[in-house]
Amino acid sequence: ELKDMHRPYVDDVFLVSAKGEKMTREADLIDVWFDSGAMPYAQWHFPFENKEEFENAYPADFIAEGVDQTRGWFFTLHAIAVMLSESSEEIKAINKHVNNLGVAYKNVVSNGLVLDKNGNKMSKRLGNAVDPFSTIDTYSADATRWYMISNASPWDNLKFSLDGLDEVRRKFFGTLYNTYSFFALYANIDKFEINLDKQTPVAKRSELDRWILSLLQTLIKEVDESYEAYEPTKAARAIQTFVDEHLSNWYIRLSRRRFWKGEMTEDKKAAYETLFTCLTSIAQLMSPVAPFFADWLYQNLVDANPKVHNAKSVHLTIWNEVDETLIDYDLNERMELAQNISSMVLSLRKKMSINVRQPLAKVLIPVLDDNFQVKVELVKDLILSETNIKDIEFIKDTAGFIKKKIKPNFKALGTKVGKDMKLVTEAINKITQEELAQFEQEGTFAIRDTEYAISLTDVEIIAEDIPGWQVTNLGSLTVALDITITNELKQEGLSRELINRVQNLRKELNFEVTDRITISLQEDNLIAPAVLANKAYICAEVLANDIKFEQNINNANQIVIEDVELQILIAKH
DSSP: OOOOOOOGGGGGGGGGTSSSSSEEEOOOOOOOHHHTTHHHHHTTTTTSOOOHHHHHOSSOEEEEGGGGGGGHHHHHHHHHHHHHHHHHHHHHHHHTTTTTTSSSOEEEEOOOOEEEETBOOOTTTTTOOOOOHHHHHHHHHHHHHHHHHHHHHTTSSSEEEEHHHHHHHIIIIIIHHHHHHHHHHHHHHTTOOOOGGGGOOOGGGOHHHHHHHHHHHHHHHHHHHHHHHHHHHHHHHHHHHHIIIIIIIIIIIIHHHHHHHSSSOOHHHHHHHHHHHHHHHHHHHHHSSSSHHHHHHHHHHHTOTTTTOOOSSSGOOOOOOOGGGGGOOOHHHHHHHHHHHHHHHHHHHHTTTTTSSSEEEEEEOSSHHHHHHHHHHHTHHHHHHHHEEEEEEEOOOTTTOEEEEEEOHHHHHHHGGGHHHHHHHHHHOOHHHHHHHHHHSSEEEEOOOOOOOEEEEGGGEEEEOTEEEEEETTTEEEEEEEOOOOHHHHHHHHHHHHHHHHHHHHHHHTTTTTTOOEEEEEOOTHHHHHHHHHHHHHHHHTEEEEEESSSOOOOOEEEETTTTEEEEEEEEE
């Protein structure tokens, strides 16, 4: 078994010619770099044969090697190409035909070095070297390649960390696998089969479907441009952001109930079609960087539907072209606004240790302009669903309610104001609440007695908390969260906690998602009133026919809600 193709191991390999004669490695070399530089011609045995194959492959579109090859391979390839372009009639003719001015390649990437996680050169002596073979065995070739490509551009040095690699495997590949598993689970239950000729027209699909398809087309455009420009890092990062932040954490989360519906409605069918399109497109887009996982994903999606694609592999499919008609920039902007507002509300919940299952009354959002309020109103239901808030209220005059502080961003201002930094800083510190509100709406502010106009990136704006409220801002966007929990809200929160425990028990007991159940629950002064007040809602969520209260339950499971231990028994109905 030959594990290394270098000398002296390669000298143990003998080939046999067509005449049955023994062939050995050629020992007489002009120069190793001359041999390497002659590779474009030698690989085709040109000019003695394969002239058409050579012409189709010359000059090369792309080569890659380390920076040390600048005076080695990179140089000799061009040097020999230039010499032949002046001395070889065959090369002259081919150069004229392909419009080549005498180069051996069109694009080159000079690879950076792989360093340890602290930026030091890897060395066996220092004990910081990472064995590539064991790494691939543990984390897979695709995860390793994706980590290296997405973490740093190929021409930059890479700080290699096994922790970072493990995070990529979990966050990206794990998330994508779970997204596929979600689709497969419900598609199998519903016996759903995609029919490309009878898909729901995109214009008739829900706004959530149209948004993710719009974003998908934007992604296809960005990834295609990145690959064309030899920027695989940008492509990988864009794909990862789409999967993590948009497809999994937003589209799937907000679409779950559509897949849970019993009957195959037109809306449910559209949800399946939309998710199928996203997953097959992602498989194709990621295939140059993660070829094995991409093909596994593609084949699992289309094998049950042989008419969907004729190709046996994702690598044999025709590359997707962007469909500009599906890109809705206004919709993208609205949904980004919904995501930002939701993220801000959820961060305030986390700050105050208020579980998302606990409903809250309302959030106040200062109106930047009339167009802003219209955009938020269009995605209001999505925000309320994602954050578990009852209502959004818009306020136009924030001066009497929300107080903000403004501070200079010295790094951003430095190049703009230079020696006048002290003067500009003093002026910024004197900005009133009314002026600050106007600044946030208009995006610029003229500094008094100076020629300078500052933008929102030149300052840091911080909202102050109000008793009973939590406030945060992102640029000019501000949200104030009402954190007062009434008894009614508390009871609904407890009922949601019970739903969570029952759903976890269903999984532990390997119940099918379609199984209906009955629930026996230990009676408790805290939980019982909440359950009775929200019984219909709980039963609908967990597919329960009834909830019974009992003092002692045989063969019960133990659950904990609000530090209260309860006995519970769920059984198939």
